[in-house]
Amino acid sequence: MASQRIFQLGLRRAAAPGLRVQPAGRMVQRRLAATEHTSQSQAAELLAKQRVQRPVSPHLAIYRPQINWVSSSLNRIxxxxxAGPLYIFGIAYLIAPYTGWHLETQSMVAAVAAWPVAAKAGVKVFFAFPFFFHSLQGLRHLTWDLGYGFKNQTFIRTGWAAVGLSTAMGLYYAFLG
Known part of the structure; x- marks a missing residue:
């Protein structure tokens, strides 16, 4: 019953114009979106410009960085x-006899001994942190394979522990070891 009355009231309001004077603003038709005629090439160009501004979905800026995915990325890096320098040196060592390069142990030791102390420390720091971080991340993965440490707090604690320990071990190895 109520729906019929609402329907009839709607029909009456739509059919009969009001007798009172309406403000001019209600009678003027307004467009909220401006339109213009564009050619096919202009439309394609406009679309390409809009795509450049559009974020990648899902956009990473909406997420707060967490130790889980930061440590996963750092583990891969x-x-x-x-592995990269190891493979490069391995290939160079294999082709060294054919190219005349001297990559024997004695020549490598002599070359590194001639480096300044800062260069030796820099190379040690460059390789120490990734070595220890990758090793500690490997231990984390082994504990996960055993079925331990799947609580969110454990993920966070072991992630930060791996970062802290690998930094400490890397600095110790680079400067004191």
Missing amino acids: SGLTL
Whole structure:
């Protein structure tokens, strides 16, 4: 019953114009969006400009960085930091006899001994942190494989522990070891 009355009231208001004077603002038609005629090439160009400004979905800026995904990224980067030079040196060592390079142990030791102390320390620091971080992350993964440490607080604590310990061990190795 109420729905019929509402429907009839709506029909009456739409059919019969009001007798009183309405403000001019209500009678003027307004467009909230401006439109203009564009060619196909202009439309494609405009669309390309809009795509450049659009964020990648899902946009990473909406997330607060967490130790879990930061340590995962650093673990992969540290693995590449260690594996890349190893592969490059291994290939260079294999082709050294054919190219005339001297990569024997004695020549390598003599070359590194001639470096300044700052260069030796820099190379040690560059390789020490990734080595220890990757090793400690490997231990974290082994504990996960055993079924331990799956609480969120444990993830956070072990992640920060891996960062702190690898920094301390890397600095110790680089300067005192």
